[in-house]
Structures are given as C-alpha cells and as structure tokens.
Amino acid sequence: MxxxxxxxxxxxxxxxxxxxxxxxxxxxxxxxxxxGESVAAALLAAKRPRMLRLTARRGDxxxxxxGIGLCFDCVMTIDGQPGVRVCQTEVRPGMxxxxxxxxxxxxxxx
Amino acid sequence: MTRTQLPLVVIGGGPAGxxxxxxxxxxxxxxxxxxxxxxxxxQVYRPFPAAFRVTDAKSLGQEYAxxxxxxxxxxxxxxxxxxxxxxxxxxxxxxxxxxxLPGNDxxxxxTIHAERLVIATGAYERPVPFPGWTLPGVMAxxxxxxxxxxxxxxxGRRALVAGTGPLIYRLAQRLHxxxxxxxxxxxxxxxxxxxxxxxxxxxAESDFRNCQExxxxxxxPILFHHTIFEARARRDDAVEQALYGPVDPDDWHPNKIIRxxxxxxxxxxxxxxxxxxxxxxxxxxxRHEYIEAAxxxxxxxxxxxxxxxxxxxxxxxxxxxxxxLAAEAEGRIAGITVAEQAGALSAIEAETRRRAPRERLAxxxxxxxxxxxxxxxxxxxxxxxxxxPETIICRCEEVVLEEIGVALDEGARDLQAVKLRTRLGxxxxxxxxxxxxxxxxxxxxxxxDERIKxxxxxxxxxxxxxxxxxxxxxxxxMQQPLTIGRAAREAGVNIETVRFYERRGLxxxxxxxxxxxxxxxxxxxxxxxxxxxxxxxxTLSEIGELLTLRADPxxxxxxxxxxxxxxxxxxxxxIEQLQRVGAALETLIAACPRHGAxxxxxxxxxxxVRSGLRxxxxxxxxxxxxxxxxxxxx
Numbered sequence: 001m002x003x004x005x006x007x008x009x010x011x012x013x014x015x016x017x018x019x020x021x022x023x024x025x026x027x028x029x030x031x032x033x034x035x036g037e038s039v040a041a042a043l044l045a046a047k048r049p050r051m052l053r054l055t056a057r058r059g060d061x062x063x064x065x066x067g068i069g070l071c072f073d074c075v076m077t078i079d080g081q082p083g084v085r086v087c088q089t090e091v092r093p094g095m096x097x098x099x100x101x102x103x104x105x106x107x108x109x110x
Numbered sequence: 111m112t113r114t115q116l117p118l119v120v121i122g123g124g125p126a127g128x129x130x131x132x133x134x135x136x137x138x139x140x141x142x143x144x145x146x147x148x149x150x151x152x153q154v155y156r157p158f159p160a161a162f163r164v165t166d167a168k169s170l171g172q173e174y175a176x177x178x179x180x181x182x183x184x185x186x187x188x189x190x191x192x193x194x195x196x197x198x199x200x201x202x203x204x205x206x207x208x209x210x211l212p213g214n215d216x217x218x219x220x221t222i223h224a225e226r227l228v229i230a231t232g233a234y235e236r237p238v239p240f241p242g243w244t245l246p247g248v249m250a251x252x253x254x255x256x257x258x259x260x261x262x263x264x265x266g267r268r269a270l271v272a273g274t275g276p277l278i279y280r281l282a283q284r285l286h287x288x289x290x291x292x293x294x295x296x297x298x299x300x301x302x303x304x305x306x307x308x309x310x311x312x313x314a315e316s317d318f319r320n321c322q323e324x325x326x327x328x329x330x331p332i333l334f335h336h337t338i339f340e341a342r343a344r345r346d347d348a349v350e351q352a353l354y355g356p357v358d359p360d361d362w363h364p365n366k367i368i369r370x371x372x373x374x375x376x377x378x379x380x381x382x383x384x385x386x387x388x389x390x391x392x393x394x395x396x397r398h399e400y401i402e403a404a405x406x407x408x409x410x411x412x413x414x415x416x417x418x419x420x421x422x423x424x425x426x427x428x429x430x431x432x433x434x435l436a437a438e439a440e441g442r443i444a445g446i447t448v449a450e451q452a453g454a455l456s457a458i459e460a461e462t463r464r465r466a467p468r469e470r471l472a473x474x475x476x477x478x479x480x481x482x483x484x485x486x487x488x489x490x491x492x493x494x495x496x497x498x499p500e501t502i503i504c505r506c507e508e509v510v511l512e513e514i515g516v517a518l519d520e521g522a523r524d525l526q527a528v529k530l531r532t533r534l535g536x537x538x539x540x541x542x543x544x545x546x547x548x549x550x551x552x553x554x555x556x557x558x559d560e561r562i563k564x565x566x567x568x569x570x571x572x573x574x575x576x577x578x579x580x581x582x583x584x585x586x587x588m589q590q591p592l593t594i595g596r597a598a599r600e601a602g603v604n605i606e607t608v609r610f611y612e613r614r615g616l617x618x619x620x621x622x623x624x625x626x627x628x629x630x631x632x633x634x635x636x637x638x639x640x641x642x643x644x645x646x647x648x649t650l651s652e653i654g655e656l657l658t659l660r661a662d663p664x665x666x667x668x669x670x671x672x673x674x675x676x677x678x679x680x681x682x683x684x685i686e687q688l689q690r691v692g693a694a695l696e697t698l699i700a701a702c703p704r705h706g707a708x709x710x711x712x713x714x715x716x717x718x719v720r721s722g723l724r725x726x727x728x729x730x731x732x733x734x735x736x737x738x739x740x741x742x743x744x
Contacts, residue, residue: 010262010288015169018262019161036159041261050246050376051347057508061347063246064265067253068153069146069198070234070387071505073244087253090148090159 008045022093039086039097040064040074052076052086056102076100080107115223116142118448119209121199121390122230124152125434126426126441128180130228133445133463135187137454142222143184143191144211146198150184151177152232153252154434156260173434180438199390202227206394206422226421226448229391230441233384233405233427236489238273239503240496242341243380247349251381255281264290266377270352272296272338273381275488279321281379286328293373295325296336296354298362298382298493335359339366339496341378352378358605360626361593363492383488384431391417391424405431414464415444423448436474442467490626491593507533597629601637608637614650616640616657647681 009018019035024042033042044050044064051061052074065073069088078084079096082104086097118134120127123145131143143150151157155177158164167174184191194211200219201210206227212219235250242248247266251273254265258281268291271282282295325332333354340353355370357363384405388398391409396417398407409417409424417424423444426437443464450460497503499512509532517531528534598605612619617636620627636657643653656673659665701712708714 008264010258010264015164015166016158016262017163017165019159019163034161036161037261037263041257041263044257044265045263049347052246055508060244060502060508061246061343062244063348064249064253065244065505066235066250067256068234068250071250073505088147 007047022091024091024093024095024097026097027099033091035091037091039076039078039089039091039095040067042091043086043097051099053100054102059101075104077104077107082106115225116140117224117452118142118226118228119144119222119224120228120230121202121209122152122232122426122428123147123150123193123195124230124232124426124437125155125176125180126232126428126437126444127152127228127230128184129438129441129467130230130423130425130445130448131191131441132180132183132187133442134448134454135190135445137446137449137463138190139449139452139454140190141187141192142194142224144194144197144199144209146196148196150181150193150195152434152437153256155180156256157181158260176434202229202390202394205419226423226451227394228423228425228441228444228448229394229409229417229428230424230426230437231387231390231428232437233386233431235380236382236385236405237505238380238382238489238493238496239501240338240340241498241501242343242349244502244505245341245343245349246347247343247376248341248378248380251278251281251379254377254379255284258284258288264288265379266290266375268293268375269377269379270294270296270338270354270373270375271379271381272298272336272354273379273383273488274299275381275383276318276321278379278381279318279325281381282330283321283324285379286325286330290377292325292328292330293352293375294331294333294336294354296338297332297334298337298357298490299334299488300359301334335362337362337364337493337496338378338380339364339370349376349378350374358492358595360490360622361492361595362490362626363495363593363595363605382493384427386431387428391422391428394419394422396422396424401430404429413443413468414447415440416447421451432474436471439467439471439474443471492595492626495595504532504534509534592629592631592634593626594629597634597637600634601641603637603641607641611637611640614654616650616654647677652677 018037022033022035024031024033024039026043026046026048031042031046031048033039033045037045043052050063052063053076054060055062062073064087065071067074067087069085072083072085074086075083076086077098077100078086078089082100117139118131118141120131120134120141120143123143127143127145128150131141135141147156149157149160154173157177164170167178184193197211199209200212202208203210206229207223207225209222209224209227210219211222235252237250249265251271254269255277257263257265264285269282269285270293271278271285272295274297278295278297282292286292322332335357336354337357338352338354341349342351342353344350351372352375353370353372356365356368358365386405386408388407388409392398394417396409396419398409400407405427408430411417411424411429415423415425415429425440425444427433429440430436446455446460446463446467449455450457455463497511499510499515501511503509503511503514513532514528514534517528517534520531522528522531592600594605594608598608601608608617611617617633617640620629620633639657639660640650640653643656644650648656652673656670659669659673698713698716701716703710703712
C-alpha cells in the first residue's frame with residue numbers, strides 16, 4: 001500500500017519547480033517524494049501519521065517541532081542509523097525511513 | 111604534526127556570518143565559513159534546495175533577493191573562502207582557538223585552529239511550555255514558516271496560530287495563502303503594542319498591517335490578549351483540539367476561569383519571539399549579561415562586536431536578536447575589524463569601511479518605526495502560569511514540572527543541582543549540550559503548586575540558557591519581577607482584590623515598566639496589611655485612615671490606639687447585638703413543634719408578625735411551597 005501523497009504540497013505557483021520525483025520507503029511502505037525535499041517535508045506532505053517517533057522515557061508521541069535542526073524531536077532511523085533529524089536530511093532515492101522508538105537501534109552492515 | 115592556523119573561522123552561515131566572511135575576505139584574509147545547513151543563508155535567507163528550480167525569482171519577494179545578494183557577494187570572494195556546509199560545531203575551546211569538527215563519516219572528529227573566530231549562530235524560537243505542547247502537530251512558528259516557504263508543503267489543514275509580534279501574522283498570511291484553514295490568530299499583546307513590538311526589522315510596519323488586513327478580509331478571527339492554553343489529542347496520534355482563552359493585559363497571566371474556548375485543529379503554531387543561541391560563546395568563556403530587549407542572555411561586546419575574549423567576535427541574532435538586516439551590519443563590522451587586527455587593513459581604512467554598516471545599524475535601532483522597537487521582549491512572566499505540574503518542561507529529557515519541585519524539595523539549590531537530579535536540560539546529543547528547546551526552559555514554571563513556587567523564582571534568569579549553572583535559586587527569587595499575579599500571590603489575595611484596592615486608592619498602581627506593571631515589596635506588604643486589617647473588621651475607609659497614619663511621620667501611636675478602641679467598642683456592640691439575636695432564636699426554636707405544614711410553622715409565623723410582612727394570603731401560599739421544594743432538593 002502506498003501512502004496517499006501530494007495532498008500537502010502546494011500546487012506549483014509559477015515561481016518554483018520541484019526536483020524530479022523519487023521513491024523512498026517509510027516504515028516499509030513506498031512513498032513518493034521530490035528531490036531536494038527534506039524527509040520531514042516529504043512525510044508531512046503525505047497523508048500519513050504525523051507521529052515520527054516514541055520518546056525513550058515516557059513513550060510519548062513526537063513530531064516535527066522546531067523545523068530548524070535544534071530540538072531533535074524529529075529524529076528517525078534512516079538507512080539503519082537511528083537519531084537522524086529528518087528536518088535536516090534530504091530525501092535520496094530508495095532511502096529507508098523508520099519511526100523510532102526510544103533511542104532506536106543501530107544496524108551494522110558487514 | 112604541523113598545526114595550521116587559519117586566519118579566520120566564522121561559525122554560522124546566516125546573514126551575520128556571510129557578511130563577516132565577505133568583509134574579511136574582501137580585505138584579503140583567508141576565511142573558513144562553517145555552516146550547519148546544506149547551503150548558506152541561515153533561517154531567513156534559506157535558499158531553495160539545489161534540486162528545485164526557481165522559475166520566477168522576481169515574485170519571490172525581498173527576502174529572497176537579499177539572500178541572493180549576500181550569496182553573490184560570497185561568490186565574488188570565493189578564491190579566499192572555504193565553505194564547510196552541513197557541519198555542526200560540537201565544541202570550541204582554548205579561548206576560541208580550537209574548534210572541533212565532526213568528520214564526514216559521522217564517526218570521527220578533528221580539530222581546526224583559528225587565529226580569530228566570529229560566532230554567528232543565530233537565535234532559536236523561545237519555547238513556551240503549555241499542556242500538550244509536545245504533541246505532534248504543535249510547531250514553532252518559524253518551522254512551519256520554513257516548510258511553507260522553502261519546501262512548499264502545508265504543515266496542516268486547519269491551524270491555530272498563537273504568540274505575538276509581527277511574525278505570527280506573516281505566518282498566518284502564508285498559511286492562508288497556501289490554503290490552510292485558519293481557526294484563529296491569538297495575539298497575547300494588545301493591537302497597539304503588537305504593531306509596535308516589531309521584532310524583526312525586515313518586516314516593515316506597512317507589511318505587518320497588510321498581513322493583518324488580508325487575514326481580516328478572509329474572515330480569520332484575530333484575538334488580542336488571548337493565547338493557547340492547551341493542545342489535546344483525542345484519539346489520533348497528533349493534536350486534534352486546542353483550548354484557548356484570554357490573558358491578563360499586563361503580564362499575560364492566563365485567565366483559565368472564564369471563556370475558555372476550544373477549536374478543532376490539526377496544527378498549532380507558536381511564536382513568542384527568539385532567544386539568542388549562546389552555547390558557543392558560553393563554551394568559549396565569553397562574559398554574558400541578561401538583557402531582556404536583546405532576547406535574554408547575550409555576550410558582552412564592544413562597538414566592533416568583539417566579546418570579552420580578544421579575537422572572538424559575536425554577531426547577529428545569537429548576540430542580540432534584531433533581525434537579518436541588523437545581523438548583516440554587525441557581521442560586516444566584525445569582518446572588517448578582524449581584517450584590521452590581522453593587519454590586512456589599516457586602522458584608518460578599517461574605520462572608513464565600518465562607517466556604513468555602523469550607520470545602518472544605528473538607523474535600524476533608532477530611526478524607523480519598526481527599528482525603534484527591535485528586540486522588545488515578546489514574552490511576559492504571566493505565561494508561565496500556563497504550565498501544570500504534569501506539563502513537560504524539558505522536551506529532550508521529558509522532565510515535568512512536578513519533578514523539578516521534588517528536586518527542590520530534596521535540597522537542590524541551584525540549576526546544576528536540579529539538572530543532576532532530573533536530567534533537566536541535558537539533551538540527547540553532545541552536539542546539543544543543553545538540550546536544544548529544553549535548554550530554554552530550565553526552570554520555567556510556577557504558580558500551580560506552592561511546593562514548586564521556587565521554580566518560578568528562576569525566571570527570567572534561567573528561562574533562557576544560563577551561562578551560570580550555579581546561580582542560586584534564592585538569589586534568582588529575589589530578582590524576579592513582582593507582576594500583579596506574583597504580588598497578589600505573595601500577599602495571599604487574588605488579582606481582582608489588588609485591582610479593587612487600586613481603584614479604592616488604597617494602593618498606588620505602579621507604572622508600566624517593560625509593558626507590564628512591577629510591584630515593590632513595600633506594596634506587597636501594604637496589600638497584606640489591608641487584608642489583615644479587613645479580617646480584624648476594619649472597613650476599607652477605616653483602613654485608608656490607618657494607612658494615612660502609617661505614612662504620616664507626625665502621627666503618633668495614640669491615634670491608632672483611639673481607632674482601635676473605637677473598633678473594639680463597635681465589636682462589643684456587635685457581640686451584644688448577636689447575643690440578643692441568639693437568645694431570640696433559641697426562644698423560637700424551643701417553641702417549634704418540629705413537624706407539620708409550613709403554614710403552621712411557629713418560627714415563620716413569629717418572623718412574619720415581627721416584620722409586619724403580610725402581603726396577602728395568595729402570595730405567601732404560592733411562595734412557601736417553592737421554598738420547601740428548593741430545600742428538599744439539597
């Protein structure tokens with residue numbers, strides 16, 4: 001199942017053209033995104049839950065808060081690396097993004 | 111290993127950092143510019159992602175043009191400039207000479223050495239905690255703005271915007287233009303002060319009025335002296351409902367008793383101004399001072415933007431929140447001065463080059479209507495009352511207010527001690543030693559619990575990142591402003607009582623300081639005196655006389671004694687009167703048959719006869735059963 005996407009994107013206003021369309025994988029499901037977008041923007045634009053992670057101590061839901069890389073509330077596990085701020089990370093084709101619980105776990109390759 | 115000394119390292123690629131690098135490089139100095147973002151510009155001049163194509167630059171507005179102009183200036187000096195983008199600086203030591211940089215692999219780090227350092231790390235949005243502020247869907251206004259502007263993505267469908275200052279209107283207008291429905295714009299300030307408290311010099315007053323006008327025409331409710339009280343999620347994973355209501359016009363103390371409204375929204379944007387990011391200037395060891403108008407704790411600087419450490423400069427919103435244009439002017443002054451210190455410019459030439467940015471800065475601070483109010487505080491102490499004991503104060507470490515109270519109960523007497531017990535402000539990553547948004551909130555709280563009253567004591571000294579973690583709680587308490595809410599609490603009365611005493615002329619209303627009235631300890635004592643005297647039985651006019659006597663140096667105690675004796679006589683008379691009443695009631699009760707219809711009630715009959723009240727059988731018959739039915743319900 002693909003998330004219903006593009007709902008959150010502002011239609012082209014004649015001033016800006018987005019980059020080429022690419023596919024990323026969010027919690028195991030494919031999602032369309034546009035090159036140049038931050039992971040946060042791609043996730044918000046899609047009709048998917050706005051929760052990005054569960055906190056370590058209380059298990060509370062958190063989403064995007066400051067949007068400028070300061071608050072670390074938007075951290076997710078990207079390509080096996082936990083604790084990555086999605087507001088500061090650009091999408092790449094095939095990128096795997098997973099909601100994170102607590103501090104997440106490292107996935108070591110090789 | 112050879113130690114390479116770089117002539118100049120600039121940390122931060124916003125307008126201040128870019129301008130500093132441009133000026134130093136123009137004078138012939140090699141310069142390294144380190145920026146956390148992928149491309150320079152900072153928050154205000156953030157460029158579009160490289161993969162996006164700008165098809166109509168002219169329509170993108172002045173901000174975009176200013177950013178492009180600065181980037182073009184940087185390109186002109188690129189032979190003397192190294193830009194390290196996507197690099198966050200985790201630490202600076204040795205008086206600003208050693209700068210730690212993470213490696214590209216994300217696992218290693220290296221140190222670079224600089225002869226001179228310009229710190230231009232900008233500001234972050236002032237975190238204002240309220241119940242539910244950590245829910246997904248509650249966003250800082252700047253973050254929502256960035257998504258709309260740079261990413262062209264709507265952060266929600268139906269929004270509530272709360273805060274103050276012109277930027278919330280600009281955000282609201284952008285949300286509206288993007289097709290996001292707006293439930294309301296809540297401005298804690300009054301219409302007048304909100305217009306005057308133009309934080310960002312980039313936003314001309316006319317622009318601000320246009321935003322408001324557009325919103326009004328679109329039918330968006332703009333409520334002054336209102337703010338958000340709570341964000342709630344009912345079933346979903348994110349905010350679904352917001353509660354809001356009026357705040358005190360003076361100190362923005364929320365009035366949670368009357369008129370709390372609720373709206374269904376999936377986005378709440380909060381904007382209460384900015385706090386300078388002083389982590390690096392603190393790490394280097396610069397001296398700081400608390401300046402409310404500057405946004406909080408700021409490094410002490412000379413006219414050329416040099417901190418108390420020679421060769422270390424601080425510029426832009428990280429040193430004094432004043433907006434992008436002021437940041438650029440400060441950056442230029444610092445860049446020129448660095449070149450002068452390095453011997454690349456003569457003193458005369460440096461002074462000549464500094465003239466234009468200095469004039470610019472002076473004009474921004476003093477000249478224009480908006481500039482005159484740069485950096486006026488967009489936060490008032492009453493907002494702290496939004497917090498409940500269960501509200502999370504430190505987002506990173508998930509510390510709630512109650513836990514801070516427990517730490518204080520257990521003997522923590524300074525910030526450091528509270529931090530060690532609760533992890534308050536620790537933050538998850540070494541890059542972020544004070545816990546980012548959480549760091550702004552170290553001990554913001556109060557009012558909801560006597561036990562944790564001490565907590566609120568630390569505002570304003572610790573609301574922002576405090577360079578002195580050993581600042582004692584008691585000292586902070588003495589320095590807190592006595593707003594009407596605090597004064598009332600200290601005196602043990604409610605706010606309305608204070609206002610009533612003011613209207614009766616029993617206490618003088620203090621003048622407005624930074625927009626809100628600050629009471630003196632004497633006035634609190636006076637309020638307490640009035641309350642005590644009232645409890646003893648003195649009327650307000652008698653209390654007025656007592657207060658006059660108290661203030662009159664020629665008055666002697668015999669006058670007070672006279673008044674007290676008169677009062678005592680009155681009390682005796684009242685006791686006598688009440689004793690007569692008691693005896694009469696005893697007689698009536700003794701005569702009561704204890705049962706039967708009300709018409710036969712001996713007590714009612716006796717009272718009716720005594721009062722001469724007999725206004726027709728009909729009326730008394732109708733009214734009596736009603737009394738019975740009302741009583742039987744209880």
